[in-house]
Amino acid sequence: xxxxxxxxxxxxxxxxxxxxxxxxxxxxxxxxxxxxxxxxxxxxxxxxxxxxxxxxxxxxxxxxxxxxxxxxxxxxxxxxxxxxxxxxxxxxxxxxxxxxxxxxxxxxxxxxx
Amino acid sequence: xxxxxxxxxxxxxxxxxxxxxxxxxxxxxxxxxxxxxxxxxxxxxxxxxxxxxxxxxxxxxxxxxxxxxxxxxxxxxxxxxxxxxxxxxxxxxxxxxxxxxxxxxxxxxxxxxxxx
Numbered sequence: 001x002x003x004x005x006x007x008x009x010x011x012x013x014x015x016x017x018x019x020x021x022x023x024x025x026x027x028x029x030x031x032x033x034x035x036x037x038x039x040x041x042x043x044x045x046x047x048x049x050x051x052x053x054x055x056x057x058x059x060x061x062x063x064x065x066x067x068x069x070x071x072x073x074x075x076x077x078x079x080x081x082x083x084x085x086x087x088x089x090x091x092x093x094x095x096x097x098x099x100x101x102x103x104x105x106x107x108x109x110x111x112x113x
Numbered sequence: 114x115x116x117x118x119x120x121x122x123x124x125x126x127x128x129x130x131x132x133x134x135x136x137x138x139x140x141x142x143x144x145x146x147x148x149x150x151x152x153x154x155x156x157x158x159x160x161x162x163x164x165x166x167x168x169x170x171x172x173x174x175x176x177x178x179x180x181x182x183x184x185x186x187x188x189x190x191x192x193x194x195x196x197x198x199x200x201x202x203x204x205x206x207x208x209x210x211x212x213x214x215x216x217x218x219x220x221x222x223x224x225x226x227x228x229x
Contacts (some may be wrong), residue, residue, distance in 0.1 A: 002155070033217055042117070042204050042220035043156070088156070098169055099208075100146060100158035101218060 001026055004089055004104035012110040013079055021074045021107045023089035032065055032072045032091040035099065044090055069094070079111045117207050117221035118187075119143075125227045126195050134190040134224045138207030145188040146218060147173075147180060150202040162188060193224075200228045 001079040004025045013019055023032070031050045035043035047056050049065035049072065056063045060083075072089055086108050092099040118137040126132050136144050147159040158172040162182035173180065177195075182188040192199055202225050206218035 035220070040222070042119075042222045045217050045219055048217045090156075098161075098171075099144070099216075100161055100169060100172065101148075101156075101206075102158070103148075103156040105155055 002105055003093075004091060005100040006089060006104040006107050008107060009105065010108050010110075012112065015081060015111055015113050016078050019076050019079060019109070021076075021087055021109070023072045023074075023104050025070050025091070027091075028069050028094045029091035030069070030070070030094040032089060034063055034072070034074055035088045035090060037086045037088060037106075043090075076109075081108075081111045081113050084109055084111050087109075117181075117205055117219055118201075119205050119224050121222035121224060122222065123225045123227070125229060127229050128196060129194050132192040132199070132226055134192075134203050134205075134226070135187040135188040136205030136207075136221060136225060138205075139219055142207035142209050142219075143208065144208045144216075146208075147188075147190050147208040148204045148206065148220075150223070152201070156204065160199070167185050179226050195226075195228050197228050200226055202226075 007022045029065040033048045037043045047063045052067045052069045054065045060077045064073050086106050088106050089104040117139055120135050144166055145162045147155045149159055150156045159178045160173045161169040165184050177193045179191045202223045204220050204223045206220045208216040208218045
């Protein structure tokens, strides 16, 4: 069983559309990070959220951490072809004393010009 | 390049050989993590090290796999007597301090290991 479930798994949209990717769990996380991974490369960190209810914006990307710190969402406004890629959420479980990341199942986004 | 450096990028081994994967963390980072990404699967944690110490190896197979992060030089992930199932992309990440999980981890571009 996967600790972090992402939805949708695949998403194909037209340039200019908006989209939201969800990352859900039944566990509480002390922090949650979003990464983007291109084929043949490592995950590139987009943002870290640590406070329940926190919202962070990165240009057209908006990240939100759920109030209970069990879930997160990534919203992209006016998607561009350059947004195409694999989006991964990853979290550190609370109160385990461990620092390792649990990764989500991933959302593969394709933005069609 | 101040990022996490992994080498080699690609490594081909025959069954039974040894594979050595190297990772140099970002400048100023003293915490290293190794993850494995099997084909069509997500990234899974293997081991967490600080200089000269293994902090958490709960994700690493008990046999044939070992990791070290010496006082000088890169972190090494060693796989002895490789088998076909070891074929995967191995990623290293580093962070500056542990911070109880609030410090972001930055990843290298991985080593793609193929076993013939």
